[in-house]
Amino acid sequence: MENSKLIEQIKEKYEKLGENPETHLKGLLTAKPINYWDYLHIETLLSLQNPRTDFKDEEIFIMYHQMTELVLKMIVHEVKQIVSEPDPSDDYLITKISRVNRYTKLLITSFAIMKDGMDYDDYNIFRNTLTPASGFQSAQFRFIELYCTRLSNLVSNSQKDSLDSNATMEQRFEKLYWKDAGLNRKTGKKTLTLTQFEKKYQQKLMTLAQDLEGKTIEDKLLLNGQPGDELIKVLKRFDYLYNVKWPIVHLGTAQHYLDSKGENKQATGGSEWKKYLHPAYQQRRFFPSLWSEEELADWGNLNLEQ
Numbered sequence: 001m002e003n004s005k006l007i008e009q010i011k012e013k014y015e016k017l018g019e020n021p022e023t024h025l026k027g028l029l030t031a032k033p034i035n036y037w038d039y040l041h042i043e044t045l046l047s048l049q050n051p052r053t054d055f056k057d058e059e060i061f062i063m064y065h066q067m068t069e070l071v072l073k074m075i076v077h078e079v080k081q082i083v084s085e086p087d088p089s090d091d092y093l094i095t096k097i098s099r100v101n102r103y104t105k106l107l108i109t110s111f112a113i114m115k116d117g118m119d120y121d122d123y124n125i126f127r128n129t130l131t132p133a134s135g136f137q138s139a140q141f142r143f144i145e146l147y148c149t150r151l152s153n154l155v156s157n158s159q160k161d162s163l164d165s166n167a168t169m170e171q172r173f174e175k176l177y178w179k180d181a182g183l184n185r186k187t188g189k190k191t192l193t194l195t196q197f198e199k200k201y202q203q204k205l206m207t208l209a210q211d212l213e214g215k216t217i218e219d220k221l222l223l224n225g226q227p228g229d230e231l232i233k234v235l236k237r238f239d240y241l242y243n244v245k246w247p248i249v250h251l252g253t254a255q256h257y258l259d260s261k262g263e264n265k266q267a268t269g270g271s272e273w274k275k276y277l278h279p280a281y282q283q284r285r286f287f288p289s290l291w292s293e294e295e296l297a298d299w300g301n302l303n304l305e306q
């Protein structure tokens, strides 16, 4: 583009905004050039690892959790766009869900960083300083569930019968599977992990669930009539990666650190973790209508890798 045309366009842009274009052009003369570290806030990013102990590998623990939260944010970025699209086509959904699948796959294949990235004995000491904090309190993990599926799919299996078909959204919300997992089995009271999480995020999660009523990805799919084979394939893959495969690699790590010598240690979040985290028990799925009876019955052993 010719320089004069470019300047003309810049002038037009600022005049439309009611600004003096000349002032902005003069500003360009003195503005400092952008650089990598300022644009990406690298120094801030690298200052966010603050271990609570002197054990070296605690930093790995912190960084991998932070990295996961960034990847979860990438997933949120996509699922949020899908739910705000009034009438998404199959092609649009395939593109978006394929992105989400790549992000989820990254979380699965990188999990060895956590499993093999920390000295076993050191971890088992520094984790004492983390109680009652737990990945259970990851709000983004819960946001993704809410964007993807109807609340009824997230109700704890043991609580399903206690809800009648016209239960309100608020009643369903109180029976979510993770709320059930956050109860102390001996006393029936909420653990501190759950109480603190609710104090911080209950309102936000509830508002999001209300806003998403009838608009989740599952709702869109059911409304869409007959999704094509390719779309069904990527959606099933997402359900499998997020709700079977990731939970299995995560559980493998928990087992490695908490039970590899048969010690069955108490988790920082205080849940009955061995049972709770296994997909065969949890039965969390986003798109149940896409799966056959046999696949649903064998949820914890499902393998779509071949």
Ligand code: HEM
Binding pocket: 064, 065, 068, 069, 114, 133, 134, 135, 136, 137, 138, 141, 178, 250, 253, 254, 255, 257, 258, 267, 268, 269, 270, 271, 272, 273, 276, 277
């Ligand atoms: C040494 C590494 C890890 C161990 C031993 C571990 C252990 C556990 C345990 C035992 C629970 C059950 C809740 C509780 O009682 O605390 C849990 C839940 C959870 N953790 Fe981890 N975890 C590890 C790493 C991670 C990482 C890196 C993430 C990524 C953010 C993560 C995310 C989660 C999530 C989202 C839940 C809730 C799962 C659900 O509701 O299905 N965990 N973890």
